[in-house]
Amino acid sequence: MATKTMSAALLLVGATIGISAPASADPSPTPGVPACVYTLSEPQVVQVGAARMATATIAPFPCSGSITPNQSTVCLKPLAGDYRPQCAEGYGPAGAQVYQVYRPGITYEVTGRGCGSTAPQGSVCSSVGPISKTL
Numbered sequence: 001m002a003t004k005t006m007s008a009a010l011l012l013v014g015a016t017i018g019i020s021a022p023a024s025a026d027p028s029p030t031p032g033v034p035a036c037v038y039t040l041s042e043p044q045v046v047q048v049g050a051a052r053m054a055t056a057t058i059a060p061f062p063c064s065g066s067i068t069p070n071q072s073t074v075c076l077k078p079l080a081g082d083y084r085p086q087c088a089e090g091y092g093p094a095g096a097q098v099y100q101v102y103r104p105g106i107t108y109e110v111t112g113r114g115c116g117s118t119a120p121q122g123s124v125c126s127s128v129g130p131i132s133k134t135l
Contacts, residue, residue, distance in 0.1 A: 033065065033124075034063070034064060034065030034066050034067035034124060035063065035064055035065065035116070035124060035126070036060045036061065036062070036063040036064075036067055036069055036124075036126075037060070037061060037062055037063070038058055038059070038060055038112060038113075038128050039058065039059050039060075039061075040057075040058050040074065040110060040111075040112045040128040040129050040131060041056050041058075041110070041131075042110065042133050043055070043056050043108035043109075043110050043133045043135060044056070044133075044135070045102050045135050046099075048099065051101075051102075052102040053099045053100065053101065053102050054076060054078075054099070054100045054101070054102045054103075054108050054135055055076070055097060055098065055099050055100070056074055056076050056097070056098055056108075056110035056131075057074060057095060057096065057097045057098075058072045058073070058074040058090075058095050058096050058112035058113075058114060058128070059072070060072060060093055060095060060116065061093070066118055066119070067116040067117065067118050067124060068093070068116055068117050068118075069092065069093045069095075069114065069116045070091065070092065070115055070116055070117045071089065071090070071091055071114070071115045072089065072090045072094075072095045072096045072112065072113070072114045072115075073087055073089050073090075073096060073113045073114075074087065074088055074096045074097065074098045074110065074111075075087040075088075075098060075110065075111050075112070076098045076099075076100045076108055076109070077100075077108065077109045077110075077111075078100065078103060078106045078107070078108055079107040079108065079109055079132065080103075080106045081103075083103075085100075086098050086099065086100045096112075098110075105134065106134070106135065107133065107134040108132065108134075109129075109130045109131070109132045110129055110130060110131050110132075111127070111128070111129035111130045111131075112127065112129055113125060113126070113127045113128070114126060114128070
């Protein structure tokens with residue numbers, strides 16, 4: 001598991017005992033400024049019909065102030081070979097989930113970005129990740 005911050009703080013749970021944890025972008029440290037926490041899952045393998053797929057998610061909440069989540073993007077990239085990242089977008093508070101063809105033994109990296117709308121300021125966005133995991 002590798003985690004870094006891009007433009008937001010990350011939350012690691014259980015890192016001292018080797019347990020992988022999702023990354024979160026914390027709300028704005030400035031009191032009174034609307035913000036959302038965006039939680040990024042680590043890559044995992046799921047069964048979709050007859051195919052095994054790698055997947056990851058991003059989900060908003062909690063949010064502070066008068067902000068409403070309006071867009072979430074999550075990208076999943078195999079770090080071996082010449083594979084392209086796959087990205088998925090979600091609108092509103094539902095978050096997003098991305099799928100990528102599963103290749104055994106390859107490390108996958110997930111990154112995300114979430115935005116929330118405020119009035120009259122427009123959107124407030126933050127990035128989370130990357131999180132890497134060999135599947």
